Amino acid sequence: MNASDVVTVASSVLLVLGSLLTLIAAIGVTRFPDLLARMHAATKPQVLGLVLMMTGLALSLGDSQLGWKLTLVVLFQLITAPVSAHMVGRAGYRTGKVRSDLLVVDELTEDLRAAREETDREQAGR
Template sequence: MSVADAVSAVLLPSGAAFCALGALGVLRFTNVLARLHAATKPQTIGLVLILIGAAVQTGSPAASATLLLTAVFQLLTVPVIAETIGAAAYHGGVVPPGSLVLDEGGGEGP
């Protein structure tokens, strides 16, 4: 077993476990913000671990670069999407302002 095989043997199942736990969190959590957290944080970490594990296994630098660029794109776009969905839920009245510890929206709900 090579070092690349050992690294992939750790990264790929770890990434899959993060993704599975994120999906479980989306099903089990009760409010929008908790579900949003479960849909973004562990899913992103899981996907990045899977992509790195796959990049280690590829023999081609071009394929590895494509996988790593996909990971960077994921890390750049998911926080923006999460903030947009959270703001839409807040302004749509789905998130009760009383449930927030810090309300930076100024209570400008519907």
């Protein structure tokens, strides 16, 4: 087995693993009971899956110029994934799509209620 065989096998393994992680993300999104849990499944294995697939592709194409571009793909994903996850999570909370009954502890709802009572009291006192 020479060096190019090793590279081919390594890139194949990485590509299959990356595809598997994407499938697991999809299974999680289909199966999990509430929005926040689905977001975990959607955003997380995706990041690792993308890293694996880009590494596999870089090995398979074997070109250092493309390697840098693929690094950029991963970098962009790392920068943008938290933004969309945070926006969706916050919007879910603000529009009441989070099922508080599925959570063991929900300190945000507690705090929001406390803050609302506070403003109510202030308005009543005026």
